[in-house]
Amino acid sequence: MTAASANAEMIRYWNEAAGPSWVAMQERLDAQLAALGTLVRERAGIAPGERVLDVGCGCGGTTLELARAVGADGRVVAVDISAPMLERARARAAAAGLGARIEWQCADAQTARFADAGFDCVYSRFGVMFFADPPAAFTNLGRALRPGGRLAFVCWQGRERNPWMMAPALAAMQHVAFPPPPPPDAPGPFAFADAGRVREILAAAGFVDVTHEAIDQPMPLGNGGLDEALELFLAVGPVGQALREAQAGPEQRERVVAAVREALARFETPRGIEAPASAWIVTARSRGAGG
Ligand SMILES: C[S@@+](CC[C@H](N)C(=O)[O-])C[C@H]1O[C@@H](n2cnc3c(N)ncnc32)[C@H](O)[C@@H]1O
Structure with a gap:
């Protein structure tokens, strides 16, 4: 990961501005987002023994859940551009005794080199809306999936909702x-509000059977x-x-x-x-x- 990366501004933001605050507020943010993360995991149908890539894993709350779901024979690779958030994630995994099932990568998921066809599932809880070039990023993530492998993520609908x-x-x-x-399409929390745009991005990146499920439920603040x-x-x-x-x-x-x-x-x-x-x-x- 270099400052010259396509996502240089996001790398700065998630390391210097947002990252430290997310680390400080980690428990509350996890409580806020837990239900949605669980729903995506259920929709992804993660099974014991699988290899899963957690994109934009942040402070690792979802990574720990994925590591439990894949069990001792499975493997989770967790990637994020934020060094302070990854540090917290690593410490939590060690404390939970799950470190051996997880590989951490401080890298830009848009360009990082992952093992070709190395994963059964690419998962993300609100970590995929920040790419400068979403078609390139999802092409890269698609390359990491085995043929027929699953992609499952949660993103926000529009600001007004x-x-x-x-x-x-x-x-x-x-x-x-x-x-x-x-x-509206700029990288950020609402970049994927438009379901039609996301379908186009995923189709261009080689994905099929794209589904959108609307989840309208109060956010515990x-x-x-x-x-x-x-x-x-x-x-x-x-x-x-x-x-x-x-x-x-x-x-x-x-x-x-x-x-x-x-x-x-x-x-x-x-x-x-x-x-x-x-x-x-x-x-x-x-x-x-x-x-
Ligand atoms: C809204 S936070 C979500 C964090 C975590 N998934 C969670 O649910 O707690 C977005 C995360 O995506 C990461 N991120 C943003 N752009 C990224 C990129 N290009 N590659 C990898 N991670 C990225 C950020 O550093 C941040 O940790």
């Missing part, structure tokens, strides 16, 4: 500068209540990023905190803070030996 992220961001925007909205959810939003995602980039002073920060708190308060439920969220679970197969 994800108030859990957009409501706090829109509230913060009144008080701190945000970058201009990126084009902190069962410790408002303060817990607020802390998370001020650290990660677009609000955390805007605060870091603006180098907000105490007064400006206070205004942002009040606005985000008010936005999150609308999502209070007896179970904690839960906001509407919509994701796609995408599955596909690499073309079989017969084409």
